[in-house]
Amino acid sequence: MLYVPDTIAAVATAPGRGGVGVIRVSGRGLDALIAGLIGRPLIPRHAHFARFRAADGEVIDEGIALYFPGPNSFTGEDVLELQGHGGPVVLQMLLSRCVALGARHAEPGEFSKRAFLNGKLDLAQAEAIADLIDAQSEAAVRSALKSLDGAFSREVHALVDQLVTLRMLVEATLDFPEEDIDFLEAADARGKLHGVQQQLQAVLGTATQGKLLREGAHIVLVGQPNVGKSSLMNALAGEDIAIVTDIAGTTRDTVRELIQLDGVPVHIIDTAGLRDTDDVVEKIGIERTWAAVEKADLALLLLDSREGVTAHDAAILARLPAPLPVLRVFNKIDLTGEVAGAVAADEVHVSAKGGIGIDALRQKLLERVGWQGSDAGVFIARERHLDAIRRAQAHLQTADAAYRQIELFAEELRLAQNALNEITGEFSADDLLGVIFSRFCIGK
Numbered sequence: 001m002l003y004v005p006d007t008i009a010a011v012a013t014a015p016g017r018g019g020v021g022v023i024r025v026s027g028r029g030l031d032a033l034i035a036g037l038i039g040r041p042l043i044p045r046h047a048h049f050a051r052f053r054a055a056d057g058e059v060i061d062e063g064i065a066l067y068f069p070g071p072n073s074f075t076g077e078d079v080l081e082l083q084g085h086g087g088p089v090v091l092q093m094l095l096s097r098c099v100a101l102g103a104r105h106a107e108p109g110e111f112s113k114r115a116f117l118n119g120k121l122d123l124a125q126a127e128a129i130a131d132l133i134d135a136q137s138e139a140a141v142r143s144a145l146k147s148l149d150g151a152f153s154r155e156v157h158a159l160v161d162q163l164v165t166l167r168m169l170v171e172a173t174l175d176f177p178e179e180d181i182d183f184l185e186a187a188d189a190r191g192k193l194h195g196v197q198q199q200l201q202a203v204l205g206t207a208t209q210g211k212l213l214r215e216g217a218h219i220v221l222v223g224q225p226n227v228g229k230s231s232l233m234n235a236l237a238g239e240d241i242a243i244v245t246d247i248a249g250t251t252r253d254t255v256r257e258l259i260q261l262d263g264v265p266v267h268i269i270d271t272a273g274l275r276d277t278d279d280v281v282e283k284i285g286i287e288r289t290w291a292a293v294e295k296a297d298l299a300l301l302l303l304d305s306r307e308g309v310t311a312h313d314a315a316i317l318a319r320l321p322a323p324l325p326v327l328r329v330f331n332k333i334d335l336t337g338e339v340a341g342a343v344a345a346d347e348v349h350v351s352a353k354g355g356i357g358i359d360a361l362r363q364k365l366l367e368r369v370g371w372q373g374s375d376a377g378v379f380i381a382r383e384r385h386l387d388a389i390r391r392a393q394a395h396l397q398t399a400d401a402a403y404r405q406i407e408l409f410a411e412e413l414r415l416a417q418n419a420l421n422e423i424t425g426e427f428s429a430d431d432l433l434g435v436i437f438s439r440f441c442i443g444k
């Protein structure tokens with residue numbers, strides 16, 4: 001049976017009061033709804049001043065109406081936009097009127113989902129819309145726009161095209177067994193595969209940068225009490241966020257702050273100093289420190305530069321999970337006269353209180369979370385995309401290792417292609433779409 005989508009409506013502007021509020025309606029055939037609400041037909045793609053009326057003819061609001069007949073609309077369906085006054089009650093009244101005229105309330109992301117299903121956008125582009133709205137920095141905005149414009153999708157398509165060419169070559173061999181492996185070698189199938197692998201690695205690098213711009217990095221400050229974790233948190237944030245005293249055990253709860261480093265969102269997490277204690281509250285604080293460590297992308301181990309790395313510090317270091325990158329930060333150099341700044345890949349000297357060496361530390365943090373210094377050419381990406389790229393890589397690696405077993409070789413190429421096609425949504429399971437679009441805002 002042919003699926004005929006129903007008409008959906010939602011307030012497209014943010015909840016709350018605003019100068020203007022927009023209601024968006026999408027469906028196939030909006031003439032009756034327009035007639036009921038406005039009382040006259042709308043010229044496509046023209047701004048009309050109009051009165052929006054209730055069933056009894058009373059005016060609900062006056063505003064601007066825009067009509068985009070499909071397929072030349074955001075969703076590809078017929079779209080009506082009502083720009084009314086931006087009050088929550090008046091907008092709900094308008095929305096209810098649309099519902100009375102046959103529309104239903106849209107689910108989160110349903111407009112974008114329809115744009116995807118109608119081929120207006122691919123999945124990576126649709127996700128980029130949500131990422132653009134959620135962008136927390138200008139660099140994140142720029143890279144979301146690149147993905148929305150199709151920069152990521154084009155990279156994926158270029159790779160898929162090469163895989164298709166390679167598969168045709170390999171599958172031709174399967175059909176004509178007498179041509180076998182010599183034929184593939186003459187055609188340099190493996191060389192072509194290696195080329196794809198290299199490009200895939202480059203795309204993974206860019207996508208990793210894009211994920212960093214989208215999701216940011218979590219950096220946890222750990223160390224013994226009194227080494228200056230909270231002072232460093234405040235220095236990095238440029239604000240007095242965490243309590244600082246000379247009493248060991250000041251911080252109990254984890255304290256979080258989001259800062260921007262070069263357009264990269266960085267979550268700084270200050271924690272309770274680590275020591276043996278009988279204090280019930282402090283004990284719970286220390287449990288929270290370890291919980292924060294579990295979720296971090298990078299740990300800063302704060303050290304008192306007067307003491308160096310003590311046995312206690314070594315014990316903390318040994319307890320940090322092995323895969324977690326650690327940067328050792330020697331603090332209070334104003335008391336030792338040591339030179340500020342980075343002295344090694346994993347060591348920086350600062351004075352949190354004096355604000356000395358903090359810029360060098362910021363640079364080091366960016367470097368250690370994998371930021372390559374600029375958002376030029378970076379498109380926004382998500383873990384879902386990185387996961388697909390890595391699975392494609394794994395299949396190509398298996399293909400490479402098995403290239404003499406031509407059937408296996410062909411099958412692994414096919415699986416790699418499917419993994420890449422998941423990024424743009426050309427290959428996907430229905431539940432994936434549900435998961436992706438349900439995280440959008442209503443009206444998007």
Ligand SMILES: Nc1nc2c(c(=O)[nH]1)N(C=O)[C@@H](CNc1ccc(C(=O)N[C@@H](CCC(=O)O)C(=O)O)cc1)CN2
Pocket residue numbers: 068071072073074081120
């Ligand atoms: N009023 C309004 N502003 C908005 C949106 C919207 O839906 N409504 N957008 C919603 O996210 C964004 C703009 N994105 C849009 C994307 C495509 C079309 C559209 O009508 N596309 C048609 C016609 C293209 C053309 O004339 O060149 C099409 O693709 O066929 C509209 C908005 C941001 N601003």
Ligand SMILES: Nc1nc2c(ncn2[C@@H]2O[C@H](COP(=O)(O)OP(=O)(O)OP(=O)(O)O)[C@@H](O)[C@H]2O)c(=O)[nH]1
Pocket residue numbers: 223224225226227228229230231232243244245246247248249250251252271272273274331332333334335350351352353354
């Ligand atoms: N001289 C000097 N003192 C510092 C520096 N950084 C922090 N301090 C002092 O060291 C003391 C402890 O600082 P905090 O930032 O509270 O230390 P903490 O690691 O958060 O301590 P807990 O919360 O107890 O784990 C305070 O008196 C700070 O003023 C520094 O760079 N130089």
Ligand SMILES: [Mg+2]
Pocket residue numbers: 229230231242243244250251270271272273
């Ligand atoms: Mg503290």
